[in-house]
Amino acid sequence: MRPDLHRLHWIEHHLxxxxxxxxxxxxxxxxxxxxxxxADTEIQRQLYQGLYQAGRQQLRWELDQIHARLQHSARRRGWLQAATDVLRRTLRLLPGR
Known part of the structure; x- marks a missing residue:
């Protein structure tokens, strides 16, 4: 293994x-x-911290997107439910039912 990679591996092992x-x-x-x-260890530690924060932000963004989609589908389902309720009431009023 190259000396730089060995050094990085050693730093990662300890972090x-x-x-x-x-x-x-x-x-x-x-x-x-x-x-x-x-100094190399501190830089690597900061890098890991940055990656961790970026991962958390990505997860937050993904959860926000899921939440927005669920809210949108709930609104759509609400509209659909309202429309079908009107149709159901209309069908009940028809003679012969």
């Missing part, structure tokens, strides 16, 4: 995974010694 206590201690030491690692 998203469940490192052992020994790995976590080594990680903290490495971040204290390597300022670039600490």
């Amino acid at each position: 998203l995974g469940h490192p052992t206590p020994a790995e976590a201690a080594d990680w903290r030491t490495q971040q204290l010694v390597d300022a670039e690692l600490a």
